[in-house]
Every structure is written in C-alpha cells, then in structure tokens.
Amino acid sequence: MNELVFVGLGLNDEKGITVKGLEETKTANTVFMETYTSLMPEFSLENFKSLCKKEIHVINRQDLEEDNGKKILQAAKKGKTVFLVPGDPLIATTHITLRIDAEKQRIKTRIIHGISIISAIVSLSGLHNYKFGKTVTIPFAENFSETPYNVIAQNKQTGLHTLCLLDLKADTNQYLSINQAIKSLKTIESKKKMGIISESTVALGIARAGNDNPTVKAGYIVDLENFDFGEPPYSLIIPGDLHFMEVDALIACANAPENLRRNIK
Amino acid sequence: MNELVFVGLGLNDEKGITVKGLEETKTANTVFMETYTSLMPEFSLENFKSLCKKEIHVINRQDLEEDNGKKILQAAKKGKTVFLVPGDPLIATTHITLRIDAEKQRIKTRIIHGISIISAIVSLSGLHNYKFGKTVTIPFAENFSETPYNVIAQNKQTGLHTLCLLDLKADTNQYLSINQAIKSLKTIESKKKMGIISESTVALGIARAGNDNPTVKAGYIVDLENFDFGEPPYSLIIPGDLHFMEVDALIACANAPENLRRNIK
Numbered sequence: 001m002n003e004l005v006f007v008g009l010g011l012n013d014e015k016g017i018t019v020k021g022l023e024e025t026k027t028a029n030t031v032f033m034e035t036y037t038s039l040m041p042e043f044s045l046e047n048f049k050s051l052c053k054k055e056i057h058v059i060n061r062q063d064l065e066e067d068n069g070k071k072i073l074q075a076a077k078k079g080k081t082v083f084l085v086p087g088d089p090l091i092a093t094t095h096i097t098l099r100i101d102a103e104k105q106r107i108k109t110r111i112i113h114g115i116s117i118i119s120a121i122v123s124l125s126g127l128h129n130y131k132f133g134k135t136v137t138i139p140f141a142e143n144f145s146e147t148p149y150n151v152i153a154q155n156k157q158t159g160l161h162t163l164c165l166l167d168l169k170a171d172t173n174q175y176l177s178i179n180q181a182i183k184s185l186k187t188i189e190s191k192k193k194m195g196i197i198s199e200s201t202v203a204l205g206i207a208r209a210g211n212d213n214p215t216v217k218a219g220y221i222v223d224l225e226n227f228d229f230g231e232p233p234y235s236l237i238i239p240g241d242l243h244f245m246e247v248d249a250l251i252a253c254a255n256a257p258e259n260l261r262r263n264i265k
Numbered sequence: 266m267n268e269l270v271f272v273g274l275g276l277n278d279e280k281g282i283t284v285k286g287l288e289e290t291k292t293a294n295t296v297f298m299e300t301y302t303s304l305m306p307e308f309s310l311e312n313f314k315s316l317c318k319k320e321i322h323v324i325n326r327q328d329l330e331e332d333n334g335k336k337i338l339q340a341a342k343k344g345k346t347v348f349l350v351p352g353d354p355l356i357a358t359t360h361i362t363l364r365i366d367a368e369k370q371r372i373k374t375r376i377i378h379g380i381s382i383i384s385a386i387v388s389l390s391g392l393h394n395y396k397f398g399k400t401v402t403i404p405f406a407e408n409f410s411e412t413p414y415n416v417i418a419q420n421k422q423t424g425l426h427t428l429c430l431l432d433l434k435a436d437t438n439q440y441l442s443i444n445q446a447i448k449s450l451k452t453i454e455s456k457k458k459m460g461i462i463s464e465s466t467v468a469l470g471i472a473r474a475g476n477d478n479p480t481v482k483a484g485y486i487v488d489l490e491n492f493d494f495g496e497p498p499y500s501l502i503i504p505g506d507l508h509f510m511e512v513d514a515l516i517a518c519a520n521a522p523e524n525l526r527r528n529i530k
Contacts, residue, residue: 010283011378018380019287019316020280051284088380090388096514099391103517113276113388113475115283115353119381123355126364129383130400134425137395158419160399210378249361252368 004076004102006089008114009033011210012040014048017084021112025052029079032057032072034064036171037094038086038117039233041208056084061171069098076107088116120209121163121235124216126249127204131240133160138181138236139167140174149188152238153196159241159265166234175232178205182225182236197221197238202263204237204254205229218256241265269341269367271354273379274298276475278307279316282349286377290317294344297322297337299329301436302359303351303382304498306473321349326436334363341372353381385474386428386500389481391514392469396505398425403446403501404432405439414453417503418461424506424530431499440497443470447490447501462486462503467528469502469519470494483521506530 005024010016017025025031031054035043049056059071075081083089083098090096090111102109122129133155138148148164155162166176182203189197199222207215207229215229239246244264250256270289275281282290290296296319300308314321324336340346348354348363355361355376367374387394398420403413417427431441447468454462464487472480472494480494504511509529515521 008380013285015285015288016283018275018281018283020278022284023280088384088388090391091384091394093393093510096391096510100513100517109518110477111388113380113385115273115378115380116384116388118387118394119353119356119384120378122383123353123376123378123381126355126361128358129356130402132399134398134423135395154423158399212375245358245361248365252365253374 001080002077003080003108003110004072005080005082005110005112006095006099007082007084007112008088009040009043009084009086010115011087011117011120012208013042014044014051016040016115016210018112018114021114022052024112025054025082025084027080028054028082030057030075030081031055031084032059032081033084034059035086036061037092039168039170039175040086041211041231069101072098073102073105073107076102085114088114091116091118115210117165117209117235118163121206121237124206124209124214125204125237126253127161127237127239127246128243131159131161132163133158133240135163135165137165137167138176138184140176141184144184146188146192149185149192149196152185153194156196156240161237161239164236164238166236168233175234178207178229178234178236179225182221202239202242202260204239204250206235206237207232209235216254218250218254218260223257266345267342268345268373268375269337270345270347270375270377271360271364272347272349272377273353274305274349274351275380276352276382276385277305277473279309279313281305281380281475283377283379286379287317289377290319290347290349292345293319293347295322295340295346296320296349297324297346298349299324300351301326302357304433304435304440305351306476306496334366337363338367338370338372341367350379353379356381356383380475382430382474382500383428386471386502389471389474389479390469390502391518392426392502392504392511393508396424396426397428398423400428400430402430402432403441403449405441406449409449411453411457414450414457414461418459421461421505426502426504429501429503431501433498440499443472443494443499443501444490447486467504467507467525469504469515471500472497474500481519483515483519483525488522
C-alpha cells in the first residue's frame with residue numbers, strides 16, 4: 001500500500017519507540033530516519049537495525065532541505081514508507097510541510113506518535129499540566145532574544161508555569177546548558193528590571209528526560225545556576241504560582257530544599 | 266531490586282507501550298495496571314498478557330483511593346514493581362501522590378514515559394506547539410463551569426490556541442462529545458457575550474488520537490457542531506491567531522474548508 005507513515009522514535013535510545021512503531025517499521029518497503037532535530041543520547045543505529053531488521057536511509061538536515069523531501073515522497077508513491085523522527089514526529093514544525101506535501105500529492109499519511117519531550121518534562125516535573133502556559137525556546141547567545149523573558153513574564157502574570165526548551169544543534173553536538181539559559185534570563189532581567197528572575201526565583205532544571213537516570217533539580221535560581229546537570233539534552237521550567245501538592249512533589253521527587261514551602265500560593 | 270516503576274501504556278491499544286516499557290514489565294516481580302483514568306479503545310488485556318507474559322493485577326479507582334496505593338507500595342518494598350497507566354503515567358495529577366508517598370518511604374521510583382494525549386493532539390492538529398496556551402478540561406453538564414470559556418478567552422487575548430480535553434469516566438463508559446462541548450461553550454457565550462464562540466469561530470475536533478483512523482476535522486463551529494466524529498475519546502481545539510502554514514495544514518490534513526484562509530493573521 002502506498003503511504004507515508006511518520007513514526008516517532010521517542011526519547012533516549014532505540015527502545016523509546018512504541019511496539020506499534022516498531023511493527024510499522026518492520027513491515028515498510030522503505031525506511032528513512034533523521035536524527036538531527038533532537039538528541040537521543042543513547043541511541044545506537046546498529047541496535048535499532050537489529051530490532052527492526054531493515055535497511056535504514058539516514059538523512060540529514062541538508063538532504064531534506066535541498067530536495068524538499070522528494071526522495072521520501074517518491075518512495076511513498078511506490079509503497080509503504082516509514083519516516084522515523086526523534087520524539088513525536090510532528091510536534092515540532094519541521095516535518096509538517098512534508099506531511100502537507102504528501103497529502104497534496106494524494107499520498108495517504110499516518111502518524112505513529114512517539115514520546116515527546118513536551119509531555120515527558122511535565123510528567124517528570126511533578127507540576128500540574130493544566131497550569132502550564134505558552135512554551136518557549138531559549139536560543140543560543142548568537143541568536144539572543146528577549147522573547148523567553150517576556151513569555152515567562154506573561155505566564156507569571158496569570159500564575160502559569162513556563163516550559164523553556166533549550167536550543168540545540170544535535171548535528172554539531174551543541175546544547176545550551178541550564179546554567180547558560182539562566183544567565184541569559186538574568187541578563188535580560190538586569191536590563192528590563194521587571195522582577196521576573198532573581199536569585200530567589202523558583203526554577204526546575206531537567207537533563208536527559210527519558211533516560212533511566214535523568215537529573216531533576218528544583219530550587220532557587222541561586223541553587224541552580226552553578227549546579228552540575230551532567231550530560232544533555234536540557235530543559236528548564238520557571239514555575240508560576242505553586243500549589244502545596246506541587247511543592248510536595250518538588251521536594252520529594254526533584255530534590256528541592258524544604259524552604260521551598262514558603263513559595264506555596 | 267526494590268523499586269516502583271511507573272510505565273505509560275500510551276494510546277489506543279496494547280502496542281502503544283514503548284519497547285522499553287514492555288521490557289520493564291517483563292522483568293518485574295509484580296505488575297499492577299489501572300485503566301480507569303483514560304480510554305484505550307482497542308486495548309485487550311489478553312493480548313497485552315501474551316505480549317508481556319506476566320500476571321497483571323488490575324486495580325480500579327476504588328481500590329486505589331481506599332487503600333492509598335498501599336498494595337503497590339508494599340510490593341515495591343519487596344521487589345521490582347511496575348505500575349501500568351494509560352497515556353503517560355504521571356502527566357495527570359492522579360498518581361503523583363503515589364510517587365511522592367513512595368519516595369517518602371525511600372522506595373526508588375522511575376518513570377518510563379508513554380505517549381500522552383497532550384502531545385498527540387498537538388501533533389495531529391498541524392498547529393504550532395509554541396502557540397498553545399493553558400490547557401483546560403470541559404466537564405460534563407452536571408459539573409457545569411465557566412472556566413473553559415474563560416481560559417479560551419484569556420488565551421485568545423494573546424493569540425494563543427486552547428487545547429480542551431473533554432471529560433470522561435472510562436470506568437462507566439461516559440464521554441463528553443465534541444458536539445456537547447461546543448454546545449456548552451455556546452451556552453456560556455449567550456450569557457457572557459464576549460464574542461469568543463460564534464458560528465464563525467474556527468475549531469478543530471479530534472477523535473481517537475493514537476488510532477490508525479483518527480477523525481480530525483477542522484472548520485467553523487457551524488460545520489462541527491453536528492459533525493459525526495465516531496467513537497471516543499474526544500478532544501477539541503479552539504485556535505487563536507492562525508499562521509498561514511497552520512491554515513495550510515488544517516486544509517490539507519484536517520479536512521478544513523478552503524475559506525478558512527480568510528482567518529489567516
């Protein structure tokens with residue numbers, strides 16, 4: 001059957017894929033994979049090949065951008081084609097265009113979801129999902145922007161938490177660290193002086209979500225800015241108003257100091 | 266090893282679990298499962314048992330609430346205990362208390378994430394993740410609340426999309442339909458008259474996310490309020506400002522009418 005199936009690889013390693021996703025891969029005529037949009041720290045292509053027993057065409061950013069996914073679309077016109085993507089295949093905007101192009105060319109598309117960093121971070125944090133506002137990405141210093149600070153300020157106004165994704169270039173092994181992200185927010189604070197980020201602001205850093213040993217550390221900015229989170233990838237949450245159940249979770253599961261209780265609202 | 270491993274079952278059926286999650290289940294000393302917090306329409310306990318080859322203790326809401334998870338904690342003190350939960354195990358607040366209790370009793374906990382409805386819906390919608398504001402649940406008529414309307418209004422003020430989860434009681438097979446959810450929002454509109462929900466408001470309904478044939482239909486409220494979305498579970502998105510790429514996706518992948526283009530901002 002001619003179709004393009006987007007399959008999520010999930011997080012961390014070759015076992016982050018769902019049983020369903022692996023089955024779809026095994027029964028495909030052609031399999032493509034990209035690993036540049038996100039880091040899967042313990043992913044081994046060799047191990048994955050032995051799981052799915054398929055030849056895998058690994059494509060990089062340049063391939064996909066230069067030919068607009070033509071290779072993938074051509075394969076999908078001939079038979080069942082699986083495109084493997086880290087995390088969930090369509091939660092980042094990167095591959096939505098490919099799906100639109102396929103549908104416009106009357107190629108049927110399906111999505112086999114994968115674990116997304118977006119939900120994994122919320123789950124690991126112990127914070128309540130319905131209290132998160134808009135998500136934002138904190139960019140590398142060379143793309144400095146005040147937007148993350150403004151989004152945090154806007155969310156805080158209505159008591160909401162902010163999930164900050166930290167920029168990465170997986171293909172060149174560059175990851176914005178939690179420490180650098182905090183520094184960037186403090187720089188904007190020192191200019192805008194809205195009282196959004198200070199040493200006593202509560203924050204939560206998460207490294208290696210989806211790994212067996214993620215580092216999850218909550219506390220005040222002063223505790224986190226020099227904390228060693230270990231290997232990437234990284235995320236940062238700046239909470240808004242905290243419910244006592246959330247503070248309980250941060251103390252029990254995210255190594256937060258007992259005096260975080262004074263921040264319960 | 267004594268530990269409590271929360272494992273996500275993901276969406277739809279027994280193959281929604283990750284390869285990693287299945288392995289953890291296979292190597293557990295004791296396995297518990299709850300299926301009342303969410304509907305997995307095609308899940309078969311028999312099929313799952315033959316996948317993991319384990320005895321599974323299915324627990325219901327009453328079990329867990331009455332004994333505060335004592336059975337699970339006692340098992341976790343004796344050996345590796347897996348607790349299987351639909352979706353991602355800790356993205357709803359339901360089981361956070363159990364994790365806190367375990368950690369307080371010095372039982373090590375780990376999370377094997379599962380596909381969450383939260384990220385699957387965003388991925389299926391074609392809308393941009395960083396443009397979603399606060400998420401809200403639309404309750405059954407007997408728990409009527411103006412909160413969902415207010416959250417949509419607040420998100421729209423800053424151009425943000427609202428993901429509305431529709432209430433469900435999986436244990437008694439009750440699901441708020443998309444049609445009922447729209448009706449509820451219109452009732453509040455007729456009272457508050459803030460111009461948030463009208464016949465020409467853009468909306469997006471999704472049924473059976475994670476299934477091979479989800480129903481995804483975007484259009485104006487007038488198109489959606491009598492649309493047949495088929496079997497549950499259901500979700501509803503009320504978009505804020507729409508980028509042309511998002512409208513492209515809604516037309517190509519969510520069956521939206523061409524005249525949705527007049528809503529591009």
